[in-house]
Amino acid sequence: GQQVMQIPQYQHVQEGEDFTTYCNSSTTLSNIQWYKQRPGGHPVFLIQLVKSGEVKKQKRLTFQFGEAKKNSSLHITATQTTDVGTYFCAYKAAGNKLTFGGGTRVLVKP
Amino acid sequence: GAGVSQSPRYKVTKRGQDVALRCDPISGHVSLYWYRQALGQGPEFLTYFNYEAQQDKSGLPNDRFSAERPEGSISTLTIQRTEQRDSAMYRCASSPTDYYGYTFGSGTRLTVV
Numbered sequence: 001g002q003q004v005m006q007i008p009q010y011q012h013v014q015e016g017e018d019f020t021t022y023c024n025s026s027t028t029l030s031n032i033q034w035y036k037q038r039p040g041g042h043p044v045f046l047i048q049l050v051k052s053g054e055v056k057k058q059k060r061l062t063f064q065f066g067e068a069k070k071n072s073s074l075h076i077t078a079t080q081t082t083d084v085g086t087y088f089c090a091y092k093a094a095g096n097k098l099t100f101g102g103g104t105r106v107l108v109k110p
Numbered sequence: 111g112a113g114v115s116q117s118p119r120y121k122v123t124k125r126g127q128d129v130a131l132r133c134d135p136i137s138g139h140v141s142l143y144w145y146r147q148a149l150g151q152g153p154e155f156l157t158y159f160n161y162e163a164q165q166d167k168s169g170l171p172n173d174r175f176s177a178e179r180p181e182g183s184i185s186t187l188t189i190q191r192t193e194q195r196d197s198a199m200y201r202c203a204s205s206p207t208d209y210y211g212y213t214f215g216s217g218t219r220l221t222v223v
Contacts, residue, residue: 043214045211045213046211097166098143100154102152105150
């Protein structure tokens with residue numbers, strides 16, 4: 001069935017550097033959501049993208065939905081230690097079931 | 111309440127016992143969702159409700175798992191005759207309607223010994 005792949009699975013980043021994590025699907029998605037889960041915490045909703053080519057920014061985070069609506073990316077600039085955690089993308093198929101990807105675990109080196 | 115509340119936070123039970131996990135969503139949230147999350151993995155869908163109606167239970171692993179939300183507010187996920195493979199973090203989430211992102215609770219860590 002439809003599923004999303006997140007790459008990379010692990011991302012080691014030097015504090016102050018930028019990085020991008022990707023969420024890829026083999027089929028067209030109607031929407032994509034992004035969540036952040038801190039170590040020992042619960043997933044926290046960040047953003048929802050629904051339009052082809054949509055770009056949304058939240059401070060140092062930039063979210064993009066691909067033109068073909070088959071992929072999405074999260075770009076973080078000037079990484080801080082507070083960015084540590086696992087970033088999940090998720091999509092809603094028919095029937096409102098939200099399905100999560102496997103996540104990208106981000107580790108920040110001070 | 112201000113957030114999604116789950117109880118208990120931790121539950122240790124013996125194999126074969128029944129357990130009931132409770133979720134109190136944000137007041138006024140129509141939609142309520144149950145997920146299970148294994149360590150290092152993304153949340154896995156179990157079931158969801160709009161008001162008191164169970165809309166989708168396709169993620170429930172087998173008939174030992176059931177959920178209810180009788181008055182359209184608090185929900186209970188029940189696991190009968192627990193097995194060791196049921197050990198996981200069980201997460202509840204709610205949203206105002208189907209369209210919005212979810213607010214997750216802190217979860218119930220279930221350990222079956």
